[in-house]
Amino acid sequence: MKTIITFGTYDLLHVGHIRLLSRARALGDRLVVGVSSDQLNFSKKNKFPEFSEEERMEIISMIKGVDKVFLEESLELKASYLKEQEADILVMGDDWSGKFDHLKSICQVVYLPRTPSISTSAIIEKTRS
Ligand code: CTP
Numbered sequence: 001m002k003t004i005i006t007f008g009t010y011d012l013l014h015v016g017h018i019r020l021l022s023r024a025r026a027l028g029d030r031l032v033v034g035v036s037s038d039q040l041n042f043s044k045k046n047k048f049p050e051f052s053e054e055e056r057m058e059i060i061s062m063i064k065g066v067d068k069v070f071l072e073e074s075l076e077l078k079a080s081y082l083k084e085q086e087a088d089i090l091v092m093g094d095d096w097s098g099k100f101d102h103l104k105s106i107c108q109v110v111y112l113p114r115t116p117s118i119s120t121s122a123i124i125e126k127t128r129s
Pocket of ligand 1: 011016017020094095114118121
């Protein structure tokens with residue numbers, strides 16, 4: 001049984017998110033998703049997501065292939081999350097390329113290419129203009 005873990009905000013769910021989750025799931029048998037908390041987003045980007053952490057977790061938990069969802073409350077806790085969830089592979093989008101290589105002593109780290117031309121920020125900008 002190979003456990004895959006991945007992290008993200010997943011605000012205003014779009015096809016880039018779905019493709020990343022589906023490709024991550026295909027690397028193993030079980031997919032665990034850490035959904036970043038409202039507070040963590042605020043501390044990183046100085047703004048809160050459009051959808052609350054409860055809503056984002058509920059949406060992600062209903063996606064085919066997602067076996068477990070938990071709240072990611074701090075970037076510094078990545079190593080503990082990997083151990084707690086008994087992850088075999090950490091999957092991140094290649095916008096994070098190289099940034100999690102220090103976790104390779106805990107599990108395999110794989111960066112998958114992002115789907116081009118779509119992001120939550122772009123959707124927000126487009127709908128506001
Ligand atoms: N992702 C992807 N392709 C995209 C957008 C996101 O593969 N076009 C992946 C990210 O690499 C990450 C996961 O989906 O592994 C969650 O990404 P998140 O940061 O929540 O979404 P973005 O749309 O990138 O949000 P933002 O614009 O706020 O950065």
